[in-house]
Amino acid sequence: MLRISLLLLLCILFCSLVVDGKGGDKDDDDKDDGGRPGGDKDDDDKDDGGRPANVNCVWNSWGRWSGCSGCGSKKQYRTRSVRVQRQGAGRPCTGAAREEQQCNLPACAVNCRWGSWSGWSACRGCGTQTQTRRRSVAVQRVGTGAPCTGSDTDKRNCEGPPCAVDCEWSSWSAWSPCRG
Numbered sequence: 001m002l003r004i005s006l007l008l009l010l011c012i013l014f015c016s017l018v019v020d021g022k023g024g025d026k027d028d029d030d031k032d033d034g035g036r037p038g039g040d041k042d043d044d045d046k047d048d049g050g051r052p053a054n055v056n057c058v059w060n061s062w063g064r065w066s067g068c069s070g071c072g073s074k075k076q077y078r079t080r081s082v083r084v085q086r087q088g089a090g091r092p093c094t095g096a097a098r099e100e101q102q103c104n105l106p107a108c109a110v111n112c113r114w115g116s117w118s119g120w121s122a123c124r125g126c127g128t129q130t131q132t133r134r135r136s137v138a139v140q141r142v143g144t145g146a147p148c149t150g151s152d153t154d155k156r157n158c159e160g161p162p163c164a165v166d167c168e169w170s171s172w173s174a175w176s177p178c179r180g
Helices: 002-017
Strands: 075-079 082-084 098-102 128-134 137-139 153-159
Touching: none
Parallel strands: none
Antiparallel strands: 075 098, 128 153
């Protein structure tokens, strides 16, 4: 498969270098060179009407892909330049001079991060009570990132109003001295 692709590429490159004229190569006898060997060099790039010959545009090979390192969603690119400029009625170069593709990189490590604490719950009831507050994860851990540490719930004691107590008599005091 690779051998066929290379052969096809070579054929395309060779064929695109062919100069489009009025019917292909001419015999040296047809040239109006005055019988001099080698002909007139100034006329080699012109057709019979003195106009520039038709030359198809040809791309250089693609350069190497740019670096692709690190992590996350990144792109790499490669470029190519025109080797032979189009002349006359030759075909222009088609396609882009730059290609991009996604890099195949692992996700970047992201540490877990807690969100803000909620407000404390109300201190309901009398005497010593417990208030709570909560928080949730704001940023989830990704890859080798650190997990969130600690709890999502926090508690503390709070003091409500004194609790009502049923009335109880204390023990009797000692008798007072007798007077009299």
